[in-house]
Amino acid sequence: MxxxxxxxxxxxxxxxxxxxxxxxxxxxxxxxxxxxxxxxxxxxEETVILALGDSLTQGFGLPEEEGFVPQMQAWLRNEGAEVRIINGGVSGDTSAGGLARTAWSLTPEVEAVIVNLGANDMLRGVDPADTRANIDGILTTIDEKGLPVLITTVPSAGNFGAYYKKSFDAVFPELAEQYGALLYPNFFAALGGENLSDARQWMQGDGIHPNAEGVGKIVEAMGPAVLDLIDLAAD
CATH class of the missing domain: 1.10.287 (Helix Hairpins)
Structure with a gap:
């Protein structure tokens, strides 16, 4: 066949x-x-942000998913941003502690930085000149990497007098202007600014750290500034 x-x-x-x-x-x-x-x-296209801060950044007293970093990341993603935030918050850290770990925290993947330090300096009465020098050193290190930065902190409560308050509160806007950084002047602005006694429903029992709902309000208020930071990182 x-x-x-x-x-x-x-x-x-x-x-x-x-x-x-x-x-x-x-x-x-x-x-x-x-x-x-x-x-x-x-x-x-994912933007990697380092959140360098203290317990307010770390999420003290809260389940991990309810802290500042996870809530901010979720808010940003809900707004359409491709972003990952590294939690560089250390409870109890001062500006000096933040300066000591800035260089090794800026890994090659980091494209932008949120600096949220100074609250513990203020609570401990650290000389504002020392706080200024430390934040200046942090911003210098970030600037050498060519990274955009968003600065935020808490205003002085006034416990150490008017001169201390004026000197401390001037540190952050002046350095933001010097380095061309974005500024969110008060981490607690969404909870009533400096008078946190009126924001008890959004605070944990210590009266210092926000609860999960309080963090959500902070994130919603600060989120647009972080979106601006992401835009700068994309340029």
Whole structure:
């Protein structure tokens, strides 16, 4: 019996069952390629932010998912931002502690920084000149990396007198202007500013740290400033 050669089409290769299978495989591979191309640009566009701070950043007294960093990251993503925030908050940290760890915290993946330090300096009565020198050192290190920065802190409560308050409160806006940094002047602005005694429903029992609902209000108020930071990182 004479053996028949497989029939070929003129344009798309083999016909019959083999051709259908090959076409199906090609479509499958094409779909995978499209999926890969869709995923990798999104990964490349992700902005990595270091949140360098104290217990307010770290999320003291709260479940991990209810702290400042997870709530801010969720808020930003809900606004359409591709972002990942590194929690660089250390409870009890002063501006001196923040300065000591700034250089090694700025890993190559970091593209922008939130600096939230100074609250513990104020509570301990640290000389505002020392706080200024430490924040200046932090901003210098960040500036050498060419990274945009958002500065925030809490105003002095006035426990150490009017001169201390004036000197302390001047540190952050003046340094923000000097370094061309974004400024969110009061971390607690959404809870009533300096008079936190009227914000007890949004504070933990210590009267110092916000509860989960309080963090949510802070995040909603500060979020637009962080979106501006992300825009600067993309430039």
């Amino acid at each position: 004479k053996r028949q050669s497989p029939t070929r089409s003129n344009s798309s290769g083999y016909t019959g069952a083999y051709g259908a299978l090959r076409n199906k495989c090609n479509r499958w591979l094409a779909a995978i390629a499209v999926s890969i191309l869709a995923v990798f640009p999104a990964m490349a």
